[in-house]
Amino acid sequence: MKLVFILLPIVALASTAAHTIGASDPDIDEFGIEFGDIVIDADEKAKRAKALMENEDAIRKHNDEFRHGKSGFYMKLNELSDLPADEEEKQKFGLIHVEEPTDEYSRGAYPMHEDTYDRASQTLLAELRQNVQVPSSFFVSENHRTAVKNQAQCGSCAAFATVAAVETCLLKNGANLQGLDLSEQSLLDCAYNPAKYANGCNGATISAYSIFLASNLNGKLPHETVDPYLNTNPRLQCPNKPSFNVGAKVTSKIVNHNCDESTMEMLVVQYGQVITSLFAGNSSEAAIRTSFSNYAGGIYDGCPASHSARNNVNHAVTVVGFGEDNGQKYWLMRNSWGPHWGMQGYMKIKRGVNMCAIGRECTVPICGSDSAPLSSLPPPPPASPTCDVSARYVITGNYNWMFRNVTSQVRCTAGICQLRTGTMMGNSLCKQLCGSTTSECFAA
Numbered sequence: 213m214k215l216v217f218i219l220l221p222i223v224a225l226a227s228t229a230a231h232t233i234g235a236s237d238p239d240i241d242e243f244g245i246e247f248g249d250i251v252i253d254a255d256e257k258a259k260r261a262k263a264l265m266e267n268e269d270a271i272r273k274h275n276d277e278f279r280h281g282k283s284g285f286y287m288k289l290n291e292l293s294d295l296p297a298d299e300e301e302k303q304k305f306g307l308i309h310v311e312e313p314t315d316e317y318s319r320g321a322y323p324m325h326e327d328t329y330d331r332a333s334q335t336l337l338a339e340l341r342q343n344v345q346v347p348s349s350f351f352v353s354e355n356h357r358t359a360v361k362n363q364a365q366c367g368s369c370a371a372f373a374t375v376a377a378v379e380t381c382l383l384k385n386g387a388n389l390q391g392l393d394l395s396e397q398s399l400l401d402c403a404y405n406p407a408k409y410a411n412g413c414n415g416a417t418i419s420a421y422s423i424f425l426a427s428n429l430n431g432k433l434p435h436e437t438v439d440p441y442l443n444t445n446p447r448l449q450c451p452n453k454p455s456f457n458v459g460a461k462v463t464s465k466i467v468n469h470n471c472d473e474s475t476m477e478m479l480v481v482q483y484g485q486v487i488t489s490l491f492a493g494n495s496s497e498a499a500i501r502t503s504f505s506n507y508a509g510g511i512y513d514g515c516p517a518s519h520s521a522r523n524n525v526n527h528a529v530t531v532v533g534f535g536e537d538n539g540q541k542y543w544l545m546r547n548s549w550g551p552h553w554g555m556q557g558y559m560k561i562k563r564g565v566n567m568c569a570i571g572r573e574c575t576v577p578i579c580g581s582d583s584a585p586l587s588s589l590p591p592p593p594p595a596s597p598t599c600d601v602s603a604r605y606v607i608t609g610n611y612n613w614m615f616r617n618v619t620s621q622v623r624c625t626a627g628i629c630q631l632r633t634g635t636m637m638g639n640s641l642c643k644q645l646c647g648s649t650t651s652e653c654f655a656a
Contacts, residue, residue, distance in 0.1 A: 240260050243289075243293075250607075252614065252645075259296050260296065263294050267293040270287075274287050275287060287507060287508050288506060290506065291549075292549065293506055344478045352480070356383040356389075357532060358392055363548045364621065370417065371396045375394050376546060377486070377487050378433070381483065381576075382458055385581065386458075387459055394435065398433050400412055412446045418487045419465070422467070422577045425462045425577065426577065443633070457587040459582055460579045466575065471572060477534060479574055486530065486574050487530055487574070489522070492504045508555070509555055512560060512561045520569050537560070542562055595630060597630065597640075599646075600629075610632060611623075618637065620644055
């Protein structure tokens with residue numbers, strides 16, 4: 213029997229998903245279609261169905277506590293809710309732990325190493341402390357923020373956090389918001405150097421990419437259209453694509469491996485976005501991992517005080533502001549898990565107590581003017597070959613399609629699908645999606 217679905221706007225889906233997926237017997241096919249994450253492999257589907265049931269149970273229990281005033285944040289299903297713990301850690305994080313690796317899979321970000329001490333940064337920080345007045349609340353203008361992106365299955369959070377900060381840096385220095393979308397892939401590939409803690413899909417420190425961009429590629433990156441994201445298939449060598457000239461570029465950076473929340477407030481006020489790290493749970497801290505991954509709103513305070521040390525961190529994010537709700541101080545943090553997650557891709561996280569170790573390390577790219585002629589927006593890429601999946605899925609929308617442990621990002625209309633990002637493996641999209649050598653999947 214065919215499954216017929218139309219993928220509704222992301223925000224609407226995210227807000228209603230907990231009601232449309234059965235609490236006692238979740239249908240993994242229905243969940244996958246609703247959240248754009250189709251899995252063909254039977255064994256993988258069974259693992260995900262189990263994870264989904266566990267997350268639904270945890271969400272139900274936690275939200276009951278929220279309704280009774282025992283928690284300051286609430287949870288909901290999102291596209292991460294069917295990921296087993298090991299897959300989530302490998303795919304959705306990306307901060308490398310330099311000193312004492314304890315997990316089989318890092319969430320993708322390393323704590324910054326002592327070798328990153330930067331005297332120029334300390335001098336600049338000392339000047340800023342004398343000159344920057346920090347208000348009680350501050351949020352960078354939405355005109356200085358680009359759209360939330362999704363790192364998909366690659367542990368590339370540090371690259372995505374860096375590009376988000378760079379885009380704000382450029383906008384605050386005169387770039388045009390219209391069409392600004394820089395290539396994370398070029399940064400991942402060109403900066404790749406495990407000896408300097410930039411290790412592709414296996415993570416990086418929060419400072420690795422800002423340090424690289426401040427002294428390489430003339431401080432500029434290509435447009436996303438010119439060098440699209442390849443997810444789990446990076447080149448790990450520089451493609452030398454033309455840069456997207458916007459009238460500004462990265463000229464230097466601030467790297468502070470011994471940061472604090474007061475310093476981060478000052479940096480947010482001055483620069484708009486700050487790259488920082490935090491602990492987002494792991495397989496041995498299931499309660500934190502579950503609450504962080506399924507966060508939906510309120511002020512997050514799911515990490516106990518024992519997780520405030522910088523050597524706990526495993527995820528890179530960007531902080532875009534800070535404020536206060538009902539006497540509770542919070543950071544406004546931008547993630548790289550797409551707009552399904554959290555508050556359209558953002559989280560409010562408790563401020564002033566190093567919640568989840570946030571603010572223990574900070575990095576900021578700094579921009580200046582660029583005299584190169586402005587680039588025109590590149591044309592859209594040519595359409596990719598199509599594959600007809602309508603014999604099983606009559607679907608319309610954007611999906612992550614997993615077959616034989618290969619995830620392809622596709623765009624479908626009435627069951628006719630084509631790649632929306634990345635490159636085709638081999639000469640047949642249907643072969644990639646379902647093993648078919650014809651132009652159809654699941655044909656009778």
